[in-house]
Amino acid sequence: MDELILTFKQQLIEALNLEELTPDDIDTDAPLFREGLGLDSIDALEIILILEKQYGIRIENPGESKSIFYSVRTLTDYIVANRK
Amino acid sequence: MEEEMEHRVAERVYLGSMSLVTNQGFSIEENWSNLLSGGDDNWSAISSHDSTYPIGKIDRERFSNLISERGFVDLSLLEQLLCYVISDVIDKGDKLFNRDQCRLIISTTKGNIDLLVSHSVEEDEALFLDNMAQRVSERLGFKRRPMVISNACISGVSALIVGSRLLEAGEEESVIVAGGDLISDFVFSGFDSFKSLSPNVCRPYDVSRDGLTLGEGVGAILLTRQRDRSSGIVILGGSISNDANHISGPSRTGDGLALAMDRALQESGILREDLSFVNMHGTATLFNDEMESKAMALCGLQDVPVNGLKGYIGHTLGGAGVVEVILCAKQLKEDLLLGTHGYQECGCPVPLSLTANNQKLVMSSCLKTASGFGGCNAAIVLAKDTCEAPLKDLKKNKVRAVSSCTINNGQVYKDGLMAFQADAQYPQFIRAAFKSLDAPNMKFYKMDDLSKLGYVAASFLLLDQSLPTDETAIVLWNHSSSLDTDIKHQESLTGQQASGASPSVFVYTLPNIVIGEIAIRFGIKGENNFFIQADEDDSAEVYATNLLVYGRFRYVIVGKCDYLNGKYSANLKLLTI
Numbered sequence: 001m002d003e004l005i006l007t008f009k010q011q012l013i014e015a016l017n018l019e020e021l022t023p024d025d026i027d028t029d030a031p032l033f034r035e036g037l038g039l040d041s042i043d044a045l046e047i048i049l050i051l052e053k054q055y056g057i058r059i060e061n062p063g064e065s066k067s068i069f070y071s072v073r074t075l076t077d078y079i080v081a082n083r084k
Numbered sequence: 085m086e087e088e089m090e091h092r093v094a095e096r097v098y099l100g101s102m103s104l105v106t107n108q109g110f111s112i113e114e115n116w117s118n119l120l121s122g123g124d125d126n127w128s129a130i131s132s133h134d135s136t137y138p139i140g141k142i143d144r145e146r147f148s149n150l151i152s153e154r155g156f157v158d159l160s161l162l163e164q165l166l167c168y169v170i171s172d173v174i175d176k177g178d179k180l181f182n183r184d185q186c187r188l189i190i191s192t193t194k195g196n197i198d199l200l201v202s203h204s205v206e207e208d209e210a211l212f213l214d215n216m217a218q219r220v221s222e223r224l225g226f227k228r229r230p231m232v233i234s235n236a237c238i239s240g241v242s243a244l245i246v247g248s249r250l251l252e253a254g255e256e257e258s259v260i261v262a263g264g265d266l267i268s269d270f271v272f273s274g275f276d277s278f279k280s281l282s283p284n285v286c287r288p289y290d291v292s293r294d295g296l297t298l299g300e301g302v303g304a305i306l307l308t309r310q311r312d313r314s315s316g317i318v319i320l321g322g323s324i325s326n327d328a329n330h331i332s333g334p335s336r337t338g339d340g341l342a343l344a345m346d347r348a349l350q351e352s353g354i355l356r357e358d359l360s361f362v363n364m365h366g367t368a369t370l371f372n373d374e375m376e377s378k379a380m381a382l383c384g385l386q387d388v389p390v391n392g393l394k395g396y397i398g399h400t401l402g403g404a405g406v407v408e409v410i411l412c413a414k415q416l417k418e419d420l421l422l423g424t425h426g427y428q429e430c431g432c433p434v435p436l437s438l439t440a441n442n443q444k445l446v447m448s449s450c451l452k453t454a455s456g457f458g459g460c461n462a463a464i465v466l467a468k469d470t471c472e473a474p475l476k477d478l479k480k481n482k483v484r485a486v487s488s489c490t491i492n493n494g495q496v497y498k499d500g501l502m503a504f505q506a507d508a509q510y511p512q513f514i515r516a517a518f519k520s521l522d523a524p525n526m527k528f529y530k531m532d533d534l535s536k537l538g539y540v541a542a543s544f545l546l547l548d549q550s551l552p553t554d555e556t557a558i559v560l561w562n563h564s565s566s567l568d569t570d571i572k573h574q575e576s577l578t579g580q581q582a583s584g585a586s587p588s589v590f591v592y593t594l595p596n597i598v599i600g601e602i603a604i605r606f607g608i609k610g611e612n613n614f615f616i617q618a619d620e621d622d623s624a625e626v627y628a629t630n631l632l633v634y635g636r637f638r639y640v641i642v643g644k645c646d647y648l649n650g651k652y653s654a655n656l657k658l659l660t661i
Contacts, residue, residue, distance in 0.1 A: 041330070
């Protein structure tokens with residue numbers, strides 16, 4: 001699990017151009033949107049692409065999946081439960 | 085100072101002859117008769133790897149038959165369509181039409197972007213929007229240099245506002261505004277990656293709406309000061325604003341759009357209770373339509389009849405403003421309000437006066453709005469030319485420069501003095517210049533190179549400035565539009581390492597996004613406009629200066645911001661009265 005969290009954080013940094021951050025700077029349990037990293041709707045679409053391309057998970061409507069997108073923890077839990 | 089102020093009375097701006105091509109036909113009459121019956125047969129389909137969507141496509145075969153004898157065959161399809169509608173406007177006008185004098189204004193977001201599949205920017209000059217406009221202009225025998233406005237989905241309304249102001253101030257005799265975009269894989273894949281496309285024809289404002297439908301539309305309108313050329317409709321006012329909130333998401337309050345609507349109405353002299361209808365942008369995405377309903381309420385217009393036209397023609401992007409204004413003028417002339425096709429039940433926080441049915445109404449005037457990426461909004465007021473609205477009094481202010489910022493060759497100059505330098509390639513240089521400002525912002529690293537350049541230049545320009553945010557406008561220009569990021573988006577589709585469209589790249593494939601970034605950073609909510617022009621062209625600077633001269637704004641940020649293939653150049657000025 002720790003390995004998945006680290007990999008996922010690296011994927012976030014790469015896809016969302018979080019250039020100034022290292023995985024250690026991202027709090028696994030902190031909210032990703034608005035607070036915390038202050039991500040927005042375009043970032044949410046990029047996270048959907050990570051889930052699709054790296055883990056084979058499709059999410060059609062991010063608006064209906066707020067609890068999944070809450071933090072790195074909730075996203076990686078979702079990946080573990082749904083990856084193909 | 086008051087007594088020294090000069091005044092002049094504005095000229096009346098008439099809509100003259102018009103021409104329109106969409107999925108619903110090749111003339112205004114054909115479009116109109118199809119719209120009256122819903123036009124349901126005139127949709128095509130477009131597919132991505134896993135989904136199929138409707139699209140309002142212009143019939144290629146019919147068009148090539150129509151145009152076969154006109155000798156435009158060496159031009160691109162969009163250029164041919166522009167030539168077709170512009171020639172049509174000229175042919176419908178009187179025989180004295182003066183091509184030496186008339187100014188052509190083209191509105192488009194992506195021009196010939198489909199050429200990028202097989203041509204590099206070095207190989208094909210037609211990829212540059214100003215060159216494309218020049219090709220159209222020369223072919224039709226115009227003598228003046230054309231203007232190009234590329235301001236996302238408000239491009240068409242922006243171009244009409246720019247054109248009408250040139251006439252109103254007496255600076256031009258006649259202007260033709262022509263707008264259009266075609267749906268290429270480039271554009272389609274981007275909207276697909278944004279998950280903003282509906283699997284069915286879009287349903288503006290409806291409770292079940294689930295996204296937009298793309299369409300192709302090309303239109304042209306003659307703007308003239310001569311009443312004897314009037315089609316019966318005038319432009320009474322227009323305004324552009326910025327949400328200063330987000331580069332792609334609509335405002336959650338509608339305040340930006342409401343600002344533009346209020347100002348357009350105020351300029352027109354039309355009272356809100358006298359408006360016959362409001363034609364909204366109505367993309368049928370969840371958040372856009374929600375935002376628009378809130379803006380209507382903020383303006384106290386929730387009881388005025390409203391419609392949206394994208395259930396007939398789709399979202400025609402850079403052409404939308406021109407195409408939909410033509411259809412607004414037609415509705416006014418016919419005293420008939422088209423229904424909002426696809427609408428059944430209100431799905432907006434503020435209930436609006438909407439119906440799917442066409443209605444006969446006695447009409448006098450209407451307000452047309454548009455909103456787009458970059459946080460931009462525009463509104464324009466049309467009326468029958470029998471209306472009694474008073475002519476505006478244009479005061480003439482003196483304009484002075486407050487500060488300047490130039491970025492070139494690893495150096496930043498503020499007010500003529502070196503403010504920063506670094507001997508480095510662009511990515512390292514611009515990052516170091518940003519850090520030297522000591523104003524951290526995580527969003528900076530997400531921007532494309534053009535936006536980073538404009539953001540840093542504006543940050544130096546506005547050091548120690550406190551601007552009245554509603555009273556400040558931003559007018560930028562360049563030659564390369566967003567081509568540098570366009571190339572990156574195209575590579576994600578068809579390059580050797582194609583991995584599919586990325587929303588965070590696609591959103592920057594519009595030149596005006598840099599204005600959005602500056603507006604968000606500094607909270608600037610006034611007009612925002614993006615001109616595509618060559619270095620020697622001063623159209624944008626003259627236009628921006630006139631925003632101050634005629635008292636529309638108190639501050640204007642104006643200048644060049646250009647980035648392509650590692651070459652960069654920014655030169656911004658802050659002007660005031």
